[in-house]
Amino acid sequence: MILVGQYDSPFVRRVAVTLHHYGIAFERNPISVFTNVAQMAAINPLVRIPSLVLDEGEVLIDSAAILDHLDETVGPARALTPRSGAARRRALQVIALASGAIDKAGAQVYERHFHPPQAVNEAWIARCRDQMRGALALLEAKLGGAWFIDDRFSQADITTGAMIGYLKLRLPEIDVAREYPRLAALSARCEAMACFAAARPSADEVMPSQ
Numbered sequence: 001m002i003l004v005g006q007y008d009s010p011f012v013r014r015v016a017v018t019l020h021h022y023g024i025a026f027e028r029n030p031i032s033v034f035t036n037v038a039q040m041a042a043i044n045p046l047v048r049i050p051s052l053v054l055d056e057g058e059v060l061i062d063s064a065a066i067l068d069h070l071d072e073t074v075g076p077a078r079a080l081t082p083r084s085g086a087a088r089r090r091a092l093q094v095i096a097l098a099s100g101a102i103d104k105a106g107a108q109v110y111e112r113h114f115h116p117p118q119a120v121n122e123a124w125i126a127r128c129r130d131q132m133r134g135a136l137a138l139l140e141a142k143l144g145g146a147w148f149i150d151d152r153f154s155q156a157d158i159t160t161g162a163m164i165g166y167l168k169l170r171l172p173e174i175d176v177a178r179e180y181p182r183l184a185a186l187s188a189r190c191e192a193m194a195c196f197a198a199a200r201p202s203a204d205e206v207m208p209s210q
């Protein structure tokens with residue numbers, strides 16, 4: 001199978017971390033969503049990443065749908081998202097907060113990156129920053145131990161770890177260690193794992209110059 005996308009995308013990265021954690025072999029097609037638009041559109045008409053091209057040629061889009069497939073592939077005993085009950089509800093709420101924070105962080109990054117300074121809408125950026133910070137504060141409050149759910153490493157930790165990695169990369173003005181110390185510690189625990197190290201963005205995975 002082929003994972004399409006670059007690791008500076010936290011949505012691509014959470015899929016790659018999960019593949020590595022499960023020990024599922026894959027190739028990567030690291031084309032850029034911004035500079036390889038025609039190639040990307042041929043894979044996913046939304047021109048977004050990640051996509052996962054299965055061995056039979058079927059294309060899965062959207063990281064949540066891809067993770068659902070991977071969980072099903074490894075089976076309930078190994079699935080990183082709890083299968084049912086309160087643990088599943090809590091995990092899905094953490095994942096929703098972390099992926100929502102990614103959306104709101106990305107909106108700030110895109111607003112600044114794709115407009116000349118005089119056209120940047122600062123009120124929109126402030127709204128997105130407040131929304132992102134609301135999610136970060138609630139995630140910080142929810143993290144009671146080493147991991148989010150029942151002291152077991154889960155998709156809630158992967159998605160939050162990928163989100164914090166993205167903030168450090170693209171919004172370095174957010175002082176995660178000072179403002180969200182529990183999330184910073186979670187990020188350090190995640191980044192120390194082999195599955196995270198294997199899916200680290202490289203120096204050439206950058207936003208396109210305008």
Ligand SMILES: N[C@@H](CCC(=O)N[C@@H](CS)C(=O)NCC(=O)O)C(=O)O
Pocket residue numbers: 008009010011012033047048049050061062063064106
């Ligand atoms: N809900 C989607 C979001 C994917 C997403 O936002 N990907 C970004 C990169 S982090 C992207 O493709 N951006 C380009 C665009 O939306 O035009 C998922 O989870 O896969």
